[in-house]
Amino acid sequence: MSTTTRRPPEPTSLTIADDARAVLERAREEGIATVWDRLRAQQPQCGYCSLGVSCTNCSMGPCRIDPFGEGPQRGVCGADADVIVARNFGRSIAAGASAHSDHGRDILEVFAATAEEETTGYEIRDEAKLHALATELGIATEERSALEIARDLADALQEDFGTRKDAISLLDRVPEVRRELWRQLAVTPRGIDRENVEMLHRTHMGVDNDYTNILLHGLRTSLADGWGGSLVATELSDVLFGIPQPVMSKVNLGVLDAAQVNIALHGHNPLLSDVIVQAAQDEELVAMATEVGATGINLVGLCCTGNELQMRKGVPMAGNHLMQELIIMTGALDAMVVDYQCIMPSVTDIAKCFHTEVISTADKARFPGATHISFDPHRGLEIGREIVRRGIVAYGNRNPDRVLLTAEPVEMMAGFSVEAILAALGGTPDPLVDAIASGKIRGAVGVVGCNNPKVIQDGGHVTLTRRLIENDILVLVTGCSAIANGKAGQMVPEAAEMAGEGLREVCQALGIPPVLHMGSCVDNTRIIVLAAALANHLGVDVSQLPLAGAAPEWYSEKAISIGAYVVASGISTVLGVQPPIFGSMNVVKLLAEDLDGVVGARFAVEPDPERAAVWIRRHLEEKRAGLGLPAHDLDTITAPAAAAAAASHV
Numbered sequence: 124m125s126t127t128t129r130r131p132p133e134p135t136s137l138t139i140a141d142d143a144r145a146v147l148e149r150a151r152e153e154g155i156a157t158v159w160d161r162l163r164a165q166q167p168q169c170g171y172c173s174l175g176v177s178c179t180n181c182s183m184g185p186c187r188i189d190p191f192g193e194g195p196q197r198g199v200c201g202a203d204a205d206v207i208v209a210r211n212f213g214r215s216i217a218a219g220a221s222a223h224s225d226h227g228r229d230i231l232e233v234f235a236a237t238a239e240e241e242t243t244g245y246e247i248r249d250e251a252k253l254h255a256l257a258t259e260l261g262i263a264t265e266e267r268s269a270l271e272i273a274r275d276l277a278d279a280l281q282e283d284f285g286t287r288k289d290a291i292s293l294l295d296r297v298p299e300v301r302r303e304l305w306r307q308l309a310v311t312p313r314g315i316d317r318e319n320v321e322m323l324h325r326t327h328m329g330v331d332n333d334y335t336n337i338l339l340h341g342l343r344t345s346l347a348d349g350w351g352g353s354l355v356a357t358e359l360s361d362v363l364f365g366i367p368q369p370v371m372s373k374v375n376l377g378v379l380d381a382a383q384v385n386i387a388l389h390g391h392n393p394l395l396s397d398v399i400v401q402a403a404q405d406e407e408l409v410a411m412a413t414e415v416g417a418t419g420i421n422l423v424g425l426c427c428t429g430n431e432l433q434m435r436k437g438v439p440m441a442g443n444h445l446m447q448e449l450i451i452m453t454g455a456l457d458a459m460v461v462d463y464q465c466i467m468p469s470v471t472d473i474a475k476c477f478h479t480e481v482i483s484t485a486d487k488a489r490f491p492g493a494t495h496i497s498f499d500p501h502r503g504l505e506i507g508r509e510i511v512r513r514g515i516v517a518y519g520n521r522n523p524d525r526v527l528l529t530a531e532p533v534e535m536m537a538g539f540s541v542e543a544i545l546a547a548l549g550g551t552p553d554p555l556v557d558a559i560a561s562g563k564i565r566g567a568v569g570v571v572g573c574n575n576p577k578v579i580q581d582g583g584h585v586t587l588t589r590r591l592i593e594n595d596i597l598v599l600v601t602g603c604s605a606i607a608n609g610k611a612g613q614m615v616p617e618a619a620e621m622a623g624e625g626l627r628e629v630c631q632a633l634g635i636p637p638v639l640h641m642g643s644c645v646d647n648t649r650i651i652v653l654a655a656a657l658a659n660h661l662g663v664d665v666s667q668l669p670l671a672g673a674a675p676e677w678y679s680e681k682a683i684s685i686g687a688y689v690v691a692s693g694i695s696t697v698l699g700v701q702p703p704i705f706g707s708m709n710v711v712k713l714l715a716e717d718l719d720g721v722v723g724a725r726f727a728v729e730p731d732p733e734r735a736a737v738w739i740r741r742h743l744e745e746k747r748a749g750l751g752l753p754a755h756d757l758d759t760i761t762a763p764a765a766a767a768a769a770a771s772h773v
């Protein structure tokens with residue numbers, strides 16, 4: 124299956140994680156191509172596409188702009204580099220926002236069906252959150268049953284996806300000063316679907332030919348994700364499955380157990396995985412597993428479906444994005460259940476070399492070579508049982524001689540919803556505000572996003588996070604970043620020892636890690652909701668707070684949407700992988716400089732996590748000074764002499 128004749132690189136240059144390196148050795152020995160091999164086979168990647176100056180939006184093209192100024196400077200339609208780059212970037216935001224928002228809609232539809240008592244395996248597990256959301260939307264709760272309230276809430280949120288409104292429902296959480304700014308800029312999100320559709324319209328040939336106007340609508344589109352579709356997904360998942368609370372769990376490939384039936388739950392949506400967790404406890408199925416010689420049924424998570432389960436139930440986490448092929452190559456995985464997003468089409472190819480059954484479950488996400496079991500919430504539990512049964516049968520096909528499990532799992536703590544963080548603080552943000560004001564904590568940073576094979580796996584997340592906590596900066600993580608930091612042992616309360624003196628003291632007093640797991644990628648909403656709550660508490664705008672975002676290893680269009688809504692919400696964000704915008708210096712200037720004067724935040728690009736840490740530290744100190752808080756002299760904040768250079772191995 125090898126796709127390249129050049130000698131593959133050493134696993135140590137591809138990932139910092141020992142569990143991954145051991146399996147990559149097997150891939151080399153057996154000639155099984157992975158994502159890293161396919162990336163090498165693609166070299167050199169298209170320079171026009173990397174700069175964002177190629178356009179396939181219409182059939183007068185495809186077109187490209189010569190970045191050296193010698194060849195064509197206009198596409199066939201007349202679009203220049205600015206317009207082409209902005210259109211491409213805008214479409215990426217819309218694709219990412221659509222992915223999150225469609226996920227939110229799926230949760231909402233099951234929530235609505237549950238309110239009508241049409242589902243099996245689902246219930247309203249958090250009535251307090253249901254009441255809080257209903258009250259926020261002006262829905263009566265007095266002397267009404269949970270199901271009655273849920274029906275009205277479902278109706279109100281369904282309206283947010285597309286009918287005629289001036290603004291979506293949950294914006295009251297945002298400080299008034301920022302909402303006013305959004306109104307002035309005409310970027311207030313009106314409908315979750317509407318902004319995506321309008322972005323596709325605007326970027327059709329011959330509609331919006333002003334790159335600034337396109338990018339402003341990009342912010343609006345992303346805000347419809349962050350304060351709309353993703354927020355609906357987070358909030359209703361909490362109502363259906365419970366608000367996450369701190370929980371101990373384990374992480375890395377060592378969570379697989381050679382003695383048990385191993386089933387990995389991969390993708391993003393907690394709907395099916397929640398009923399699979401229920402099904403795996405079914406006595407009949409546990410007995411069936413014993414009959415085939417296993418000691419039990421072991422469910423493990425991958426990517427964000429894994430994050431959802433780990434946050435709420437402590438389900439062990441097998442790995443992040445770049446582990447999805449490697450987990451199959453352990454020879455110990457009996458079934459991989461996938462829903463949607465971030466699931467490589469290659470998993471079914473790799474599964475052919477082993478006994479693993481890949482089971483797809485979403486009708487909108489089919490995988491040739493997988494067994495498809497269509498998810499239907501009306502028969503949720505029954506489908507969950509059927510999937511677990513298939514995993515048990517697949518266990519019978521496992522070749523024990525092919526099992527390669529070398530890693531010891533690492534402990535990690537998850538479950539830091541906003542509610543859990545406030546509870547840890549004693550019910551009010553005051554202790555956190557005081558710690559920031561006194562300088563014990565310099566600020567807080569969301570380190571989020573993916574793995575990307577262009578970056579040594581986990582290296583960006585772990586190095587950046589480590590430098591930040593060493594310098595008394597509280598780190599909030601989601602998505603694949605949470606998993607990377609968990610594997611590195613940075614997410615247990617004892618990791619406070621790695622932190623600077625001030626952060627260490629606060630973490631030890633509260634019994635929390637210096638790196639807090641806030642959930643899956645739709646749960647980046649928890650970070651902006653917390654930021655808005657802090658700003659409201661202090662009577663300032665979000666952009667005045669000592670906060671930043673970072674996505675050191677991002678790859679996905681969803682990450683572009685997240686970055687855009689974080690910046691539009693007032694939090695500057697550093698990207699570790701270059702986005703395809705450098706073919707237009709006007710677009711670069713707008714996103715990396717001018718946006719600061721418009722929304723009080725901007726993007727930066729810095730592949731070296733050591734330098735990214737310096738950029739963030741300086742940024743936080745500037746914000747502290749702006750608030751009149753004690754601030755360090757910026758000249759004292761510099762990169763270590765031997766800054767790690769090798770962010771990219773390509």
Ligand code: BF8
Binds near residue numbers: 443571572573643682
């Ligand atoms: O939504 S961090 S690789 S798994 S896109 Fe995907 Fe990126 Fe991981 Fe979760 Ni988010």
